[in-house]
Amino acid sequence: MVCKVDFQNPEGLPLHELHFLIKENGVQLKVPALNNRWVKPRCYTKFHGIPLENGKLSNQVLIDEWLHEAEWFCKDLEQLLGLEHFRFWSTLVYDPKSVELIISFLQEAIPHYIPVNSICCDDNVVSLYTKILDKVLKILCRMITNKESETExxxxxxxxxxxxxxxxxxxPMMFDIIVAYGRSNINVLTKIIQTIFKIEPKYNEDLKLGLKFLKNAFKTIQGKIENEGREEGTDLPTLFDDLALYSLDCAITVCLLLETYPEARRFCSDLNMDLCIAHFYDTGIPLLYKNISLIDNTSKSIGILNSTRMELLKAFRHIVYMDIDNIIMKPSESLIPAEHFIAILTECLSERTFVVDYQKYFPIGSDIEILQQACKELDLFKVDFVLRAYTSESQSYFVESPEKYSLVDESIEDYSGEPSEIIQVVNNEDFPRKRNITEEVNQVLDLLPHLGDGFIHRVLDRYNSPESAVTAILEGNLPPDLADADQTEVYIPPDIRDQIYLETGNQRLNIYDGDKYDIMTQDNPECIIKTGKGFPGQPKTAKQLLDDKSYVREMKSRYQEYSLVEEDKEYEDEYDDSYEALADSETKSKKMASANNVIADEVDDDESEGELVESKTETDKQTQRDKSRDFCENPADIRARYEARRNMFLQKRPAASETKNVAGSTKGQGQDKSVLANRRKKEANKSSRANHNRKSGASWKRSRGMIPS
Incomplete structure (x- = not known):
């Protein structure tokens, strides 16, 4: 039972603070303005789509039935729209069927890109559908309106x-609203979408998931297209028509969402939606063109695909233009967005068809000019490369293709024209492309290792790609000659000599036939041609080799740089006997010096300067002795000399009592500085001797066999 109350709000309170006083069973109650008591029970009629068959109205019985249900649906909308403010919101909150009423229409509505007049010639159907479309839009506008009057x-x-x-x-409801109303209501859509995201920022997180779904939808469509309807019982014309319509639906949703809510561009950029659009444009759209054209070259789906192309180009433009807007708004921070803009355009260069079409509709010259004016630090090499790549169209930056294969038709501005005005389908097989057969064979072997590479070569000669070849092999759909061929056949590469024989008529058997060293086929071979022994310029005989003194001139010029050769001296190639005697004397001097060095190394490092001088004097005297007849110096003399030096060192060394006096004088009389120093030295070094190094000493003796193990 719906309570009746006279709406009064003299204080102008908001809906959530407003209360009404009602009497129920003689009791006065205070009820909030937003309450289920104000909901009037009603059986709402869901909207059903216009009965169509092959894009046209079906029989009259179904049309009359639809008109009857649509009338009731229209009355439900009028009833919902005519409710008071508090009853309207109480109905939406506490009666879910009222919201389902709106959702049912948005899901079954005819997309805005398909005019109702083109599929329906019944004036009653057109007028009633237009009326419903208008009332649903009014309800949506009321949903986002927070203030209807001073009291509501x-x-x-x-x-x-x-x-x-x-x-x-x-x-998802926003996506349906975009598809149902489209650009003819762009101002209202912009107001609705922006208001929703403004009053509740939580919708942004849901929008990211929605955009991710649309990105996956493009991948799903492409997978269906590449599958070519191989599922059993698939109606190919219907399948490809549905895929074309679904592609346009997704493309328009993304494009209009970016137009009505520019903040979504940031989410699309984070999801790499721009690259996904470019890839789908370059691969999915041409393949869908091809499949539809092979079935029916006059199909209306070709016009739908042209609409999809335009929407994809506009969507991509909205996403990448975000960087241009950031540069214009903040020129001082233009480096990062400028580099991001150039990076996106560079990554899209691999999508040949997309690059040509995007440049034709949205020339990047003006964008590049803005970047160069705002950002002086930008890498001009990258900018120039991107600009030349996009403006070159079918030049040598990419796989060259005739202009007739471009998907762009300059006459396509209103892309809802007749199929006869649409360009012909791109056939990927007509594009001249260089194939790497070895790489394709390896790809097939990775999947089917039991096959022979010779058989795979024969199959790839019949198919354009390894994917189609693998599919044909797995499905057993090979031509009769390949089906009967030996699948373990080994590939034998063609002999290059056979090709040379066919070109020149000369049959030769040489390992260098046909390569860069072949002097028979190369005018300038990369090798040295010699016809006799040795190399060109080398001596022919032994006499010439001995008479060649060129190395003398080379060494002379080298030593002249160090002033070791005089210009007026001539080289004498005669044997000099005096040189041998000089060499012998130098050898003996070296032996004596080395023996003295060995003795000097054995002396302790603590020898004084006087001892070193004396040792040097003795060494000089010893060197002057004539010991040419001795094989080596007498060991007794060496020991005597060493003992004399040691005794001299010990005599000059201070006594142990002097150096190690730690007792000092009587206590109380003061101590000498040397005593205090000896005490500190003893304290610091006492752990290195006596009882503190027994273990290390025993280990040292044991390692040398002095102590039995």
């Missing part, structure tokens, strides 16, 4: 929370 209003934060938490409006 809701706070924006309460409105956003209510729409989000009660699932009155969702991101």
């Amino acid at each position: 209003w809701i706070r924006k934060q309460d409105l956003g929370k209510m729409l989000y938490s009660k699932f009155i409006i969702s991101v």
